[in-house]
Amino acid sequence: MSSPVARGDQGTFGLDRRTELREFLRSRRARLRPEDMGLPSHGRRRVPGLRREELAQLAGVSYAYYARLEQGYGETMSAEVLDAVARALRLTEEECDHLVRLAQPERQSATRAAPSPQRLRPAVQHLLDALGVPAYVVDRRMDLLGWNRLAAAVFGDWAQLPPEERNVARLIFLSPEARDRFADPGRTALVVAGVLRTNAGKSPGDAHFSSLIEELSQRSEEFRRLWAHHEVGCGTVGDIIRMRHPLVGEFDLVHEPMALPGGAPMRLATYHAEPGSRSDEALRMLARWEMEPQH
Template identity: 60%
Template sequence: MDDNAPTPRRQPETLDPRAELSEFLRTRRARLQPHDVGLPSFGRHRRVPGLRREELAQLAGVSVAYYTRLEQGNGRNVSGEVLDAIARALRLSDAEHAHLTHLARPTAHKKKKATRPQHLRPAVQHLMDAMDGVPAYALGRRSEILGWNRLAAALFGDWGLLPPEERNWARLTFLSEDMRTLFDETWQQKASDMVSFLRMEAGCYPNDPLLSALVGELSVKSEEFRRLWAEHDVREKGHGVKRLRHPVVGELTLSFESMRLPDDYEQTLVTYHAEPGSPSAEGLRLLASWGVDAAAPAARSEVP
């Protein structure tokens, strides 16, 4: 054994909320320039990208020392009013503002047991099965795939053939060549959306060892994931368009809708549909008649 070989970095069992808060604030501050917020810019060469801490503190109406402590992860008992002021100064989106609040102020939501089993209500599975011509699936915490209908299996692959621990959209997005090929030119956007989703989950559940393990695995196995994770971007992606290249029916342009389930906000129903009368609608129709056998709902194992 080479005694001089570097020791592999051990992945922490959970994410560090203080470090997450520090990096999130730093990266949000770095993306703003003085002229973006109406401040004069003195000097051609600034030592830091974006706003300085004192400039951000001025905009938020807090002391430089207070903001510095907060950005270093040492802010305690920070008020909602201060967080609102900092969010306005940083021009955060609603999703980013919520993420900041989760990181800076522990709530009852964080105290829920993150590793408790996730159950998909049978009625949700029945709803997806009844969606004729519409690929649909349900995601849980950490992007686990909790359920899907037959057309989703035909479009994305039969997840019933995978072990339960591998039925995860983030793992498939970054580690499956089939998914990279399927999403084709929209893969980069799909990857960015997936990391943003996991970032938001990390803000809600920083003490989730399974989420930390997933992040650790993807960080080791995917350079693209490491790069996107370091950007600390968070956003809600409720709808959009994806262009897919399916091996059976060819190119498909599909709109998607993501809807949080009202009785369990940790679960998301995702549907895809094509414009009526379009070549993509015909492609979905052909795919539906292709006869792919999706796993029966009863055979889908419970996900932790």
């Protein structure tokens, strides 16, 4: 397996764009079975999934044309060809966007990475403080830019961490204490890796982003494994996340993320419990505990 952070063609986001494109397409082919696509399987296969020629047939393009795309040369491909390949691979909308960013970064030329580290506007912090649910703001790199007291009560006291360690991905993959707050940390890690992969494609030339990927790759076997799967996604609106807290035990929170308008790309992540539920009572208990004077 190639290194997640390469030093070659760094035209998109500090990772090797052509390697990323090649491995992404291969990973999408590998998850498709010929019989599911109406193709004969021809017995035992050396590698799982569709062969290149089968994918080219399904997409309606020549084998040589598709092979060139999978070699990382997507600049000369038409939008129609990329769309046909995406349909043949049964890509999701997020995966289609990721394919375009890797194959033809010039079509995404209006998207540029914001300088890191970023700062939160005071008005946004005031909004966080006024919310009655756990909430925080992250940038594309998943750096924690701001949060409220209830988020600290649920997820951990991020204020006690050095600024360079206040990053959701670093916490999930490198901090046992942070992982312990999630009842299913493996599922959380999968979502975080997908978000990071998606955001990497939106952050061309961001060396700060690449350094995070390199650090996680060197220090976390779990991250290396998930990163090699090339899954993309930003999580699902309304996802239910089961938390584990030393004071109130396990409870469920509904995740509602939203983009913040203006300036550098940032996302507000809010979490709420179903009204009247046991989880709602657990959250209220944490809120009351957070408001009590600490001795």
